[in-house]
Structures are given as structure tokens and as C-alpha cells.
Amino acid sequence: MNSDVTDEAGTKEMDTSMCMSPSQDHNPENLPYVHKVGVPRRQNLLKQFTATVNETFFVGNPFRPFKGQSRLGKFVLALQAVFPIVSWGKDYNLARFKGDLIAGLTIASLCIPQDIGYAKLANLPPQNGLYSSFVPPLIYAFMGSSRDIAIGPVAVVSLLLGSLLQNEIDPVKDTLEYRRLAFTATFFAGITQFTLGFFRLGFLIDFLSHAAIVGFMGGAAITIALQQLKGLLGISNFTRKTDIVSVMRSVWGTIHHGWNWQTMAIGISFLAFLLLAKHIGKKNKKLFWVPAIAPVVCVILSTFLVYITHADKHGVQIVRHIKKGINPPSFKEIYFTGKYFGKGFRIGVLSGMIGLTEAIAIGRTFAAVKDYHLDGNKEMVALGTMNVAGSMTSCYVATGSFSRSAVNFMAGCNTAMSNIVMSCVVFFTLEFMTSLFKYTPNAILASIIISAVVGLIDVEAVSLLWKIDKFDFVACMGAFFGVIFVSVEIGLLIAVSISFAKILLQVTRPRTALLGNLPGTAVYRNILQYPEAKKVPGILIVRVDSAIYFSNSNYIKERILRWLTDEEEQLKKKGLPAIQYLVVEMSPITDIDTSGIHAFEELYRSLQKRDVQLLLANPGPVVVNKLHASKIATLIGESKIFLSVADAVRYVPKTEEP
Structure with a gap:
């Protein structure tokens, strides 16, 4: 029997000697032959199983490079597999370092004010945000396979973590227990990410569809922006809920006695400056550094303005205190038993999965642009390891930041060394410059966060979803409205549910x-x-x-x-x-x-x-x-x-x- 397969147009010719001639009863038009379907030989069951496992979990044989190698060769290959820095570090030179140095300094100027703001979004002290841009990026630089991704706290994960944690513990009344639960969640976020990568289960995150992610990110961006109205308007008593109805009720309910005009003037004017800088960067790619340095310029100018005018004595809320020094150990603060153990595990798994989805998406985007291979499982192991280490050094969940990664890419980064440069700048800031942020107004941090999350609302992607697939559009809108009208976790649940519903619908119908x-x-x-x-x-x-x-x-x-x-x-x-x-x-x-x-x-x-x-x-x-x-x-x-x-x-x- 012939096992070749041809298309219906007969574009691939077959050797007639390989074909069987059917009887005249089955060949009414008296054609010379009718092609017969070949039956492939049965494969060994063990070989079939091994091939399926390799294709599902390993995408080929990951141990092939080790064949025929000496013990030293195998050790070097194993070292390169765990620490990609060993591989690219051999050919590293001064020319590459120049690009990484400029990129690292540029993203550091962007990350420092963002980290302080994102920490507030997670209801944590500002220094915890800076801690999370010191230890995790260092570890990722040694273990990550992406050349362009910039590591640190991000808005969506910060909001998700903050909203889930405050449902369990009041961050104001019980600050210490809240921080402990945050470190516990970070630990289990890292364990989740590491486990998925180690057992090569990264395909699980693909179950969250692109449409659902677009809707979730857009809804989260609006929710984050609304949350910043507290700092932008100078409102003291603000709702802890994240839905748009509660937030707007809290905003308009304090219009006559809660708004501070000095805070509004500072916040709105600098927000306009940040948006203008972002517009300039989009119009002219060579001016990418303008939106990159705009946040730190805003921090310097606004801090100086508040200091010389004593605006803090007229109702303008300021940062006041950032603890000096690098990351203190926090291993003993993690809950491994007790009632908060299970809650920390649940929050950590959710935060870890969202952080993983965002980081992998960012990494793949820039890897495709530069045409190099990104190993998703290695990325998960690297992200998991850095978050486990971060949980033990007073950090909260860190992942790849889209805004910083984009700046890193445009600044000409060549390797993950740019993350090391950024970490060194954050180290210098923690050791010597924290006192300079004392008079930084909260309105500036709110402005920086709002300008950063605007890019998460992808109107073009939503429009494309409507044109291509109406079901994808429904999934996107379901996640979007779930986030802004109910809560972040409900929006996430809707996103996951609709993604699975689409898969089931396609499979069953x-x-x-x-x-x-x-x-x-x-x-x-x-x-x-x-x-x-x-x-x-x-x-x-x-x-x-x-x-x-x-x-x-x-x-x-x-x-x-x-x-x-x-x-x-x-x-x-x-x-x-x-x-x-x-x-x-x-x-x-x-x-x-x-x-x-x-x-x-x-x-x-x-x-x-x-x-x-x-x-x-x-x-x-x-x-x-x-x-x-x-x-x-x-x-x-x-x-x-x-x-x-x-x-x-x-x-x-x-x-x-x-």
C-alpha cells in the first residue's frame, strides 16, 4: 500500500506501480486505477508515548546537545542551561556594555518613581517597591533568556495583589500582618512560576486567550487610573473598593470638603506634561528618552516646588519617609502555617499566573522583533526563582514591565546586563538618596501611574477583535466590565471562564x-x-x-x-x-x-x-x-x-x- 498523501487537485504525482487496480465494479468509468489509502505501520507503544511526552513538554529532545560531550562539556552546557549569562557573557564586550549602560540608566530613571507609586497601589511602604527593583532584576539577569525585558513591580499585579490582600487584612490597622501576607503571596507566586517552568507546563498559561487579556488589562488600567484620583485630587478618606461605582461615589461625595486645589494643580499640570512627553516619544522614536526621563524630572521639580512653598502644610500629601538601606531579610515573616497560609497560597498563585502571562507576552514580543529564541520554560524558572528570593528579601511580586521593557528596547539594550545596571542605580538610591523623596507629593506618583497605564488600553486591538471574531470581542468585554464594575479578581475569573468556554464550545461544536x-x-x-x-x-x-x-x-x-x-x-x-x-x-x-x-x-x-x-x-x-x-x-x-x-x-x- 502507498502511504504517500496527495491533495485533491493531484498536485503531487504518485508512482502508478505503487497503486492497486480495483475491479471494474468499483471503477465504473474504467479509469486505470483509484488511489488507495495507505495504512502506516504500527509503532511501538513506548516510542509513541515518549514521542508524545517530548512534543508536549519538551518540544523535541532537550538532552540532545549533551550527547557525545565530555563531563566538562556537559557541566558547561548544564551551567549555560540554568544560567544563560554564562553563554552570552563569553562574548560580552565594551561596545555591548555601552548600549546596556545607557539602557539601564534610562529604565532606572523610569522605574524609581514608578516603584514608589506601585508600592502604594499594593498598599505597601514605598521602599518595598524599590526593593523589588533591586534583588529580582539581579537574579533574572543571571537566569533569564530575554535580552530586552526589564524586571520590577508592575501596575496590574500591584493592583491585583493590593485588592486581594486588603480583603484579608486591613493594611492601615494591621500593617505588619499585611506585609507578612504580601511576602507569603510573593513566595507562592514564585513557587507557582518555578513549578510551571521546571515541569515544562508553560502551555497552561496559553489557556488565557489574547482577547481576555486585552479586556482584563484595559479594565485594570481604568481601575488603576480611578484609584489614583485619591492622590491626584488630594482626597484623604477614599473607598477601599475598586469598582467604578464605589470610586466615583467616593470622589463626588467629597467634592465640597475633600478636594485640595493645590494638590490638583500639581497633579494635573504634571500629568499633562507626562502625557505630552509620551506623545513626543511616540511621534519620534529617536526621542524615546523624553518619556523615559519625564517621570524623574517631574519628581525632582515637584519635590523642589513643595519644599520651597511648604505646600505640605496646606494639605498637599507627601511621601514623607522612605526607609534607608537595601533589602532587609524577610524569610521569617512568611506564613508557612496558620490561617493566612492558605490565603497567601491562593493570592500567590493568581498573582504569579498574571505576572507570568504579562512577562512571557512581553518577552516573546521583543524576541520576535530581534529574531532570537525565547525559552518560555526557562523564563518561568527565572521569574519563579527571583520571586522566591524576593519574598525572602522584603520584595513583593515582580515581573516584566511593558513600559520599561519598551524603553529598554528603544534605548539600545543588548543583553540582560541593563537589568544589572538598573539594580545598581536602585541600590545607590536606597543607600544614599531616599531622604530626597521626603517632600515628593503623592499627586506626582498618581500622575506617573496614570500616564503609565494609559498604554494598557489597546483600542486598536479591541477594534480588531470586533472585526475578526465576535466571540473574542464578547470575551474581551466580559473581562473588561467585570474588572471595572465588580473587582479585579472577578474580572480575572470572567476572563479565564470565557477563555475556557470558548475552548469547550469549539471542541464540543x-x-x-x-x-x-x-x-x-x-x-x-x-x-x-x-x-x-x-x-x-x-x-x-x-x-x-x-x-x-x-x-x-x-x-x-x-x-x-x-x-x-x-x-x-x-x-x-x-x-x-x-x-x-x-x-x-x-x-x-x-x-x-x-x-x-x-x-x-x-x-x-x-x-x-x-x-x-x-x-x-x-x-x-x-x-x-x-x-x-x-x-x-x-x-x-x-x-x-x-x-x-x-x-x-x-x-x-x-x-x-x-
């Missing part, structure tokens, strides 16, 4: 199509897509566009029978010959399980009662093996399984059209 012949060819295509395609008299040709499993086998059988019933009713009305043959085009069916086999048996018996013969066309190697193993090929008849729809049609005696 796959598409099917009626095929017709394109005149003058041996090609059969969807009659809805190609109106010129004509149905073959006496034959109904159906294509199933999915693997057939227990979840959809019954639906597919019933859908095919409905196609047949509808077609017979139309033919009866027109007085045309009835359907005598049903051809199922099986090329899109990549796999079939026991339920699918039973569905075909039931379909065969139902067709027998209608005096309709079942013909199968172009089953793949996995499917044809299972058809023979289950004896259904014998039941239907091996002579009724064809290489193409054209062969199946040639098998059928011609029916004259009236």
Missing part, C-alpha cells in the same frame, strides 16, 4: 461543511466559500473540521444526518434523484477516540436504513490506524476508504441529471 466540485478540476471545496462549486448528483460530501472525541462525537453524527435530511428534502421538492452516497472528507480530523469510532458505527447503521452508502476520504495516519484497529474499516468496507474526495466520487456510478 466543531464546524462542518458541505463540499462541491469546482468545475474543470478534481478539487472539492466548501460551497458557501466557493459559490461556483457544484454538488455532485446522488452524492452528499461533508467535511468535519475537527478531531472527533467523546465531547463532540454525538454532535458530529447528528449534524451529518441533519445535512443529509435537509438535502434529501430539497431534492424531493425539486424532483431530483435521492442521495445514494455520503462521503465524509476526513483530512481535518487529526484524531479520533473510542466514542468517535462508535459514532461512525452508528452513522453507518443509520445510513444503511436509508439505503445510503458511507464513503470515507483521506483519513490521516492516526485515524486510519484506529479505523483498522476497531474493525470499522472492515464493517464499512476497506474498498470504501479513499485517498481523496475525487477518488470517492469516481467510485460512484454517474447519475444523470434530469
Whole structure:
């Protein structure tokens, strides 16, 4: 038997000596031969299982480079696998360092004011934000495989962490316990990320669809911006809830006695400056440094302004105190037992997954631009390790920042050394410059955060979702409205639920199509897509566009029978010959399980009662093996399984059209 596969147009020629000539009964047009489907040889069960595991978890054989290597060679390869810095560090030179130095200094000027603001978003002291841009980036620089990603706290994870933590512990009344729970959540976020990477389970994060992420990020951006109205307007008593109704009620309810005009003047004027700087950076890519240094310029100018005018004595809220010194140890503060252990675990898993999704998406984006390979599993191990270490050094969840990574990329970074440079600047700030932030107004931090999250609202992506896939648009809007009208965690739950619902819908209700012949060819295509395609008299040709499993086998059988019933009713009305043959085009069916086999048996018996013969066309190697193993090929008849729809049609005696 010939195991080659050709398309229906016959674009690939076959050696006629390899084909079997059917009898005249099965060759009414007296053609020289009809192609017969080849049955691949059965593979060893262990080899099949090993191949499946490698493809699912390892995408090939990860141990291949170690073959034939000496012990020293294997050690070096293992070291490079765990610490990519060993690999690129061998060829590192001064020219590369110049690019990394400029990029590192640039992202440091952006990260310092952002870190202070994001820490407030997570209801943590400002120094914890700076801590999270010192230790985690250092560890990532040694273990990460991305050259462009910039590590540190990010707005969405900070908001998610803050909203989940404050549901358990009041950050104002019980500050110490709140910080301990934050470190516990960070520890388990790291454990989650490390576990996914170590066991090569990174494909799990792909279950969160792009549409759901766009909606979630957009909703989170609006929620974050609304939360900053407290600092921007100088409101003292502000709601702890994150939904838009509660926030706006809190804002408008304090308009006569809670707003501070000096704070508003500072916040709104500098916000306008930041947005203008961002606009300049977008218009001219060479001026990327303008929006990068704008936040630190705002901090310096506003701090100086508050200091010389004593605005803090007129109701302008300021940072006041940032603890001096680098990260103190916090291992003993992590909950490993007690009632907060489970809560920290749950919050950590959610925060870790969101942080992971954001970091991998950012890393893949820039890797594609520079055309290098990004190992997703290595990234997860690196992110997990840095967050576990961070939880023990007073950090909260850190991940890849889109705004900083974009600046890092445009500043000309060459390697992860830019993260080390940034960490050194943060170290210098923690040791010598924290006192300079004493008079920094909270309004400036609010302005910096608002300007940073504006980019998370991707209107173009939403518009594209509407044009391409309405279900994706619904998923996006569901996540978006869930975040802004209920809470961040509910929005996340809706995003995940809709993503899974889409998968289930596609699996349980796959598409099917009626095929017709394109005149003058041996090609059969969807009659809805190609109106010129004509149905073959006496034959109904159906294509199933999915693997057939227990979840959809019954639906597919019933859908095919409905196609047949509808077609017979139309033919009866027109007085045309009835359907005598049903051809199922099986090329899109990549796999079939026991339920699918039973569905075909039931379909065969139902067709027998209608005096309709079942013909199968172009089953793949996995499917044809299972058809023979289950004896259904014998039941239907091996002579009724064809290489193409054209062969199946040639098998059928011609029916004259009236």
C-alpha cells in the first residue's frame, strides 16, 4: 500500500506501480486505477508515548546537545542551561556594555518613581517597591533568556495583589500582618512560576486567550487610573473598593470638603506634561528618552516646588519617609502555617499566573522583533526563582514591565546586563538618596501611574477583535466590565471562564461543511466559500473540521444526518434523484477516540436504513490506524476508504441529471 498523501487537485504525482487496480465494479468509468489509502505501520507503544511526552513538554529532545560531550562539556552546557549569562557573557564586550549602560540608566530613571507609586497601589511602604527593583532584576539577569525585558513591580499585579490582600487584612490597622501576607503571596507566586517552568507546563498559561487579556488589562488600567484620583485630587478618606461605582461615589461625595486645589494643580499640570512627553516619544522614536526621563524630572521639580512653598502644610500629601538601606531579610515573616497560609497560597498563585502571562507576552514580543529564541520554560524558572528570593528579601511580586521593557528596547539594550545596571542605580538610591523623596507629593506618583497605564488600553486591538471574531470581542468585554464594575479578581475569573468556554464550545461544536466540485478540476471545496462549486448528483460530501472525541462525537453524527435530511428534502421538492452516497472528507480530523469510532458505527447503521452508502476520504495516519484497529474499516468496507474526495466520487456510478 502507498502511504504517500496527495491533495485533491493531484498536485503531487504518485508512482502508478505503487497503486492497486480495483475491479471494474468499483471503477465504473474504467479509469486505470483509484488511489488507495495507505495504512502506516504500527509503532511501538513506548516510542509513541515518549514521542508524545517530548512534543508536549519538551518540544523535541532537550538532552540532545549533551550527547557525545565530555563531563566538562556537559557541566558547561548544564551551567549555560540554568544560567544563560554564562553563554552570552563569553562574548560580552565594551561596545555591548555601552548600549546596556545607557539602557539601564534610562529604565532606572523610569522605574524609581514608578516603584514608589506601585508600592502604594499594593498598599505597601514605598521602599518595598524599590526593593523589588533591586534583588529580582539581579537574579533574572543571571537566569533569564530575554535580552530586552526589564524586571520590577508592575501596575496590574500591584493592583491585583493590593485588592486581594486588603480583603484579608486591613493594611492601615494591621500593617505588619499585611506585609507578612504580601511576602507569603510573593513566595507562592514564585513557587507557582518555578513549578510551571521546571515541569515544562508553560502551555497552561496559553489557556488565557489574547482577547481576555486585552479586556482584563484595559479594565485594570481604568481601575488603576480611578484609584489614583485619591492622590491626584488630594482626597484623604477614599473607598477601599475598586469598582467604578464605589470610586466615583467616593470622589463626588467629597467634592465640597475633600478636594485640595493645590494638590490638583500639581497633579494635573504634571500629568499633562507626562502625557505630552509620551506623545513626543511616540511621534519620534529617536526621542524615546523624553518619556523615559519625564517621570524623574517631574519628581525632582515637584519635590523642589513643595519644599520651597511648604505646600505640605496646606494639605498637599507627601511621601514623607522612605526607609534607608537595601533589602532587609524577610524569610521569617512568611506564613508557612496558620490561617493566612492558605490565603497567601491562593493570592500567590493568581498573582504569579498574571505576572507570568504579562512577562512571557512581553518577552516573546521583543524576541520576535530581534529574531532570537525565547525559552518560555526557562523564563518561568527565572521569574519563579527571583520571586522566591524576593519574598525572602522584603520584595513583593515582580515581573516584566511593558513600559520599561519598551524603553529598554528603544534605548539600545543588548543583553540582560541593563537589568544589572538598573539594580545598581536602585541600590545607590536606597543607600544614599531616599531622604530626597521626603517632600515628593503623592499627586506626582498618581500622575506617573496614570500616564503609565494609559498604554494598557489597546483600542486598536479591541477594534480588531470586533472585526475578526465576535466571540473574542464578547470575551474581551466580559473581562473588561467585570474588572471595572465588580473587582479585579472577578474580572480575572470572567476572563479565564470565557477563555475556557470558548475552548469547550469549539471542541464540543466543531464546524462542518458541505463540499462541491469546482468545475474543470478534481478539487472539492466548501460551497458557501466557493459559490461556483457544484454538488455532485446522488452524492452528499461533508467535511468535519475537527478531531472527533467523546465531547463532540454525538454532535458530529447528528449534524451529518441533519445535512443529509435537509438535502434529501430539497431534492424531493425539486424532483431530483435521492442521495445514494455520503462521503465524509476526513483530512481535518487529526484524531479520533473510542466514542468517535462508535459514532461512525452508528452513522453507518443509520445510513444503511436509508439505503445510503458511507464513503470515507483521506483519513490521516492516526485515524486510519484506529479505523483498522476497531474493525470499522472492515464493517464499512476497506474498498470504501479513499485517498481523496475525487477518488470517492469516481467510485460512484454517474447519475444523470434530469
